[in-house]
Amino acid sequence: MSRRIFRWLVLVLVGLYLLLPLFAMVEFSTRGAGNSRSLEAWKGIGTNSDLVAGILVSVELAVLTVAGMLVLLVPTMTWVHLRVPRVRRLVEFICLLPLTIPAIVLVVGLAPIYAWVNYLLGNSGLTLTFVYIVLTLPFAYRALDGGLRAIDVVTLSEAARGLGASWLNVLLHVIIPNIRAAIISASVVSVALVLGEYTIASLLNFNTLQPVIVLLGKRNAAISVAVSVAALLFAFVLLLVLAQVAPRRRAKAVEGES
Amino acid sequence: MTDTLAPVSAETATAGPVRRRGTGRRWTAYLGVLPFLAYAAVFLLWPTYIVVVGAFQDTSGRPTTSSIKAVTTGSNYLDAFLESIELSLVTALGGAVLGALLAWAVTESKPDGVLRKLVVAASGVLAQFGGAMLAFAFLATFGFNGFVTILLQDAFGIDTQTSAGWIYGFWGLAVVYTYFQIPLMLIVFLPAIDGLRPQWREASDSLGGSTWAYWRHVGGPILAPSFIGATLLLFANAFSAYATAAALISQGSPLVTLQIRAAVTSEVVLGQANIGKALALGMVVVVAIVMTLYALLQRRTARWLR
Numbered sequence: 001m002s003r004r005i006f007r008w009l010v011l012v013l014v015g016l017y018l019l020l021p022l023f024a025m026v027e028f029s030t031r032g033a034g035n036s037r038s039l040e041a042w043k044g045i046g047t048n049s050d051l052v053a054g055i056l057v058s059v060e061l062a063v064l065t066v067a068g069m070l071v072l073l074v075p076t077m078t079w080v081h082l083r084v085p086r087v088r089r090l091v092e093f094i095c096l097l098p099l100t101i102p103a104i105v106l107v108v109g110l111a112p113i114y115a116w117v118n119y120l121l122g123n124s125g126l127t128l129t130f131v132y133i134v135l136t137l138p139f140a141y142r143a144l145d146g147g148l149r150a151i152d153v154v155t156l157s158e159a160a161r162g163l164g165a166s167w168l169n170v171l172l173h174v175i176i177p178n179i180r181a182a183i184i185s186a187s188v189v190s191v192a193l194v195l196g197e198y199t200i201a202s203l204l205n206f207n208t209l210q211p212v213i214v215l216l217g218k219r220n221a222a223i224s225v226a227v228s229v230a231a232l233l234f235a236f237v238l239l240l241v242l243a244q245v246a247p248r249r250r251a252k253a254v255e256g257e258s
Numbered sequence: 259m260t261d262t263l264a265p266v267s268a269e270t271a272t273a274g275p276v277r278r279r280g281t282g283r284r285w286t287a288y289l290g291v292l293p294f295l296a297y298a299a300v301f302l303l304w305p306t307y308i309v310v311v312g313a314f315q316d317t318s319g320r321p322t323t324s325s326i327k328a329v330t331t332g333s334n335y336l337d338a339f340l341e342s343i344e345l346s347l348v349t350a351l352g353g354a355v356l357g358a359l360l361a362w363a364v365t366e367s368k369p370d371g372v373l374r375k376l377v378v379a380a381s382g383v384l385a386q387f388g389g390a391m392l393a394f395a396f397l398a399t400f401g402f403n404g405f406v407t408i409l410l411q412d413a414f415g416i417d418t419q420t421s422a423g424w425i426y427g428f429w430g431l432a433v434v435y436t437y438f439q440i441p442l443m444l445i446v447f448l449p450a451i452d453g454l455r456p457q458w459r460e461a462s463d464s465l466g467g468s469t470w471a472y473w474r475h476v477g478g479p480i481l482a483p484s485f486i487g488a489t490l491l492l493f494a495n496a497f498s499a500y501a502t503a504a505a506l507i508s509q510g511s512p513l514v515t516l517q518i519r520a521a522v523t524s525e526v527v528l529g530q531a532n533i534g535k536a537l538a539l540g541m542v543v544v545v546a547i548v549m550t551l552y553a554l555l556q557r558r559t560a561r562w563l564r
Contacts, residue, residue: 007362100542104538109535218508
């Protein structure tokens with residue numbers, strides 16, 4: 001029984017630590033004049049033009065990043081699995097590299113490169129897509145690699161090729177439908193990552209959601225806090241959906257082996 | 259904020275190469291990987307190269323070690339490195355212990371239960387996507403007009419407003435950092451605890467072992483490499499975190515990441531840009547050492563997680 005008490009003690013205490021700041025955010029953002037409650041800050045989210053613009057740019061970035069990440073990774077990883085397994089280690093190493101290079105370091109080296117990107121493509125916040133794709137590599141690689149390992153890519157594609165399918169057909173009609181769950185999970189993680197990214201956007205001076213929240217926080221903290229709560233909740237729902245979609249691979253693997 | 263490694267799947271180690279004859283032999287097949295490599299070269303390897311080489315150059319590109327010297331001898335920069343390391347150490351240990359306990363408490367419930375799903379999803383959000391927003395969470399809690407500050411004042415007459423500045427100091431940062439370290443620990447450590455088979459506990463129990471004996475002789479030794487590995491990961495995570503600290507602290511630069519911000523945003527000062535690169539190189543070195551240790555440990559851990 002003491003085990004049970006200890007377990008609840010841990011859950012309550014650590015839970016309190018994690019939930020208190022979130023509760024405080026809700027409390028802070030709903031303060032009205034005197035001692036009343038008001039939803040003014042929450043209503044202000046839709047009417048603040050900087051904020052709306054920041055949200056729009058971030059959402060567009062999220063869509064572009066997911067599209068770019070999938071176009072870059074899915075064909076490459078499938079190809080590596082099928083035809084050039086020798087470079088798998090190299091591709092894996094490159095994909096996991098962003099974990100070892102902190103975003104703040106990357107941004108130092110990116111400044112001159114972005115001078116060129118902005119010269120060629122215009123000074124738009126959407127150009128952040130290029131570096132955001134790099135940031136999503138480790139997470140997306142893990143998800144997609146899991147998906148590709150779970151199916152027999154070689155047999156499936158040989159069967160399709162034997163029936164006369166082109167490589168493009170193999171990719172679109174055989175591989176992609178079979179790794180759908182992995183693709184969804186890679187996409188969801190990437191969306192959440194882009195919506196929460198502050199370091200690179202702020203240091204390259206692009207007004208995406210997070211830098212706008214921080215700037216706004218200096219003038220009107222209540223709105224900033226309200227948006228933060230909304231963004232955190234949105235990410236939470238995204239990840240919950242992900243938990244429903246993605247099968248728990250490890251558990252299955254364990255069952256299969258024992 | 260970006261740096262989570264779910265532990266390398268155990269399959270990585272076991273899945274042997276199953277290759278058909280004749281495939282992957284022709285060199286033209288390698289061209290298929292070229293677009294990916296080109297992309298990574300431009301947006302990942304090139305910036306890294308710029309940092310590494312720039313750290314050893316002056317502003318006009320001539321080789322020099324003056325930036326490196328400035329960083330390794332300037333007390334400002336050294337203090338920032340030390341404070342960053344200290345903060346990372348404290349929050350990695352605190353986060354690892356609390357996160358491991360939370361992970362254990364969660365695994366005691368049903369594996370597909372609601373509690374577990376909620377905790378894992380919430381941990382993903384707080385560990386990886388909180389960033390700058392977590393600074394606001396703590397200002398709303400312990401800031402000058404924060405919930406707890408006002409509550410303490412109203413309920414107990416404790417005047418915490420004058421001392422509410424602690425949130426901007428070392429221990430304030432430590433509390434905020436631990437806040438995102440705990441969820442990261444949970445995500446990283448959960449699979450390790452899942453790997454503990456109930457049969458081991460039963461075997462220990464049926465041989466008359468106490469709870470203490472089980473953790474001392476069975477659970478502890480098996481989890482130890484994962485625990486240390488996860489702690490290293492947490493260290494690297496805190497060390498490279500920027501967003502939360504930047505949003506919290508707008509004046510002064512007690513941490514390396516904030517020193518880099520100062521160097522990058524004030525490029526007007528002669529030679530500052532390369533100070534930024536030298537600092538960045540220093541960070542890469544620290545993180546690389548930690549991550550190498552992590553990878554070595556991970557290999558050991560993978561054995562038990564099948």
